[in-house]
Amino acid sequence: MAIPDSQAEAAALLRRLAGGGDPIETHISAIFIGADTVWKLKKAVRLGFLDFSDLAARAHFARRELALNQPHAPGLYRDVVPITRGPAGLALNGEGPPVEWVLRMAPVPPGDFLDAIARRGALAPALLDGMADAVAALHQAAPPAPPGFDAPGAAGRVLDGNIRDCLANGLAEARVRALGGAMRARLDALAPLLAARATAGRVRRCHGDLHLGNLCLWQGRPTPFDALEFDEALATTDTGYDLAFLLMDLCQFGQRAAANRVMNRYLGRSGDVGLLAPLGFWMALRAMVRAHVAARRGDDGMAYLAAAEGFLAPSPPRLVAIGGLQGTGKTWLARALAPDLGAAPGALHLRTDETRKRRAGLPPEARLPAEAYAEAESRAVHAEIFAAARQALAAGHSVVLDAVFLDPTLRAAAESAAAPHPFTGFWLAAPLDLLRERVARRSAEGTDASDATVAVLEQAARADPGAIGWQVLDATAPLTPARATLALHPGTGA
The missing domain is CATH 3.90.1200.10 (Aminoglycoside phosphotransferase (APH), C-terminal lobe)
Incomplete structure (x- = not known):
């Protein structure tokens, strides 16, 4: 939809300010992009879902757009200014009565959208x-x-x-x-x-x-x-x-x-x-x-x-649980499998590390003190992920549980959470020296939700996990056998 004739003079001014290039147009706006400023003009149109035909309405909605967006994009949205008519003709924010209103913004490189x-x-x-x-x-x-x-x-x-x-x-x-x-x-x-x-x-x-x-x-x-x-x-x-x-x-x-x-x-x-x-x-x-x-x-x-x-279209849900010591790659495998499990856009990935952070009111990458890993809190974290898994399965969505699962009772609880839907459990295993290297590197980077240190890993390695009834995978290359077990084909959403 072209810029209405009634706004042609204002559009010509904005085109000059922007260096002469044509605006980017939608059916309701024209956006003039200059070297360091963008001017957004609302078109004087009346459509089935909006009415910008009145100047006062265009001023109101320009200000409304500024108010809605500025808090989340500070600096990107600058202000709303009038195009005025004075003795010398139209000017931006000049003397004389407003004939148009424009929203001023900062330019964004095209490749950054x-x-x-x-x-x-x-x-x-x-x-x-x-x-x-x-x-x-x-x-x-x-x-x-x-x-x-x-x-x-x-x-x-x-x-x-x-x-x-x-x-x-x-x-x-x-x-x-x-x-x-x-x-x-x-x-x-x-x-x-x-x-x-x-x-x-x-x-x-x-x-x-x-x-x-x-x-x-x-x-x-x-x-x-x-x-x-x-x-x-x-x-x-x-x-x-x-x-x-x-x-x-x-x-x-x-x-x-x-x-x-x-x-x-x-x-x-x-x-x-x-x-x-x-x-x-x-x-x-x-x-x-x-x-x-x-x-x-x-x-x-x-x-x-x-x-x-x-x-x-419905897709039958299933629950997959992934356990193993710290550093075995449970989260990597969960993220690799989840997109291709069940309904779009794939399975709910429930990770105890992230649940623990949210319960503490912190982002995933924040560090938690030792008391956040007390037994009572760990029980509450596991109870929450099992409840969320049951809720998601009941809603028709597949689930991937991602936790150490050293305690056999927690593995049994994960299996129970799946009922009556199919369940598959994977246990990742790797040499302890490799896990020490992975955990040390992850701890140094500080960009993951896991707070585990090498000391935590070594303490877990000394614990007896009991009999492992889940499918044991080589943690250096777990994806292919896991996909084969689940009969998954990447990108199918099977």
Whole structure:
């Protein structure tokens, strides 16, 4: 959609300020990128879902965009200024009455947007963890919905709107109606849970448009920006639905392993295992949005429609437990297996080290004192991961448990947590000298959730684990036999 004629003069001024280049345009904005400043102009348009036709509305929503985004992206969002008309014509923030309002921002290199990083295959683990941390922090700071918020009703309205838009934009009618019917049935089943999540404060004033293109590297960190400013009802939603857009987008970029890591890091920070039950529905709903948007642009939306069908399809869950001494690579193996287990974007990875940190109110990489490893706290940590595993399995999601599991009673508890679903236990083993080397290196780096030292390892090595009934794997090369046991094929989500 072109810039309206009524804004042509203001657009010409911004083009000159930006050095003469054409703006980047969406259907509601024009973004003029200069050497050290970006100017964002809201188009004077009235669409079915917004009305920017009035100057006062454009001023209001420019300020609203600034207020929503500036706390999470300090320095990226600068201010809102008028374009004024004076004796010499139009000027930015000059004398005379405002004729337009623009949002001023700092420029971001094109390669620093997360969708661009995903396209070049550069989503490193630390970057994925940072993405999840940023989203978790955004949700933690977001104000909750008012009491009595009708979460099932809101989801139903979004679903109905997406069905209409898919049909209106020419997507295959039979498939759209079949998918819509299946999603309505799933929503009806989820309604009590969605309502309970709203009561528990999980519905908040979220970002609202949290896809990869709306995150960038800013000051070295993944940073959400361009939060939905023009529709409070649409942006007031379950935090899990907000996250689902990012997970769906990663999957559609062919980055299911990345989506799995982001999901698990987010859950490790928030503890919100309850979002797994509606996650397939939410990801399907986000894929439907992308399907009709793509079709409206003249692109093929059927790939997104097929993705929505896949996200909604059930996948029988299973529980995999991985035990062994410190340094055997339990977490490495868990992260390698989890993306290909069960429903998208893969299994819930429950790690005692991360659960212990969250219970202490700390990020995973923070160090804990010795008393945090007292027997009573360790029992509570294991009880929590077993309860979370049962909850996830009941929601239809596979689980990978990641703990030392030296105590035979804990191994038995892990097996019991799986019932009635399939269970597989792996025990990693390696020479003690190799484990000492690994643990010493990890302790020196200080970038992992494990607080284990060589002394802790050696104490554990002296303990008697009892008879090991789980499949014993060589910790120097555990992945191939583990995949064979589970009949997994990388990237299939089997």
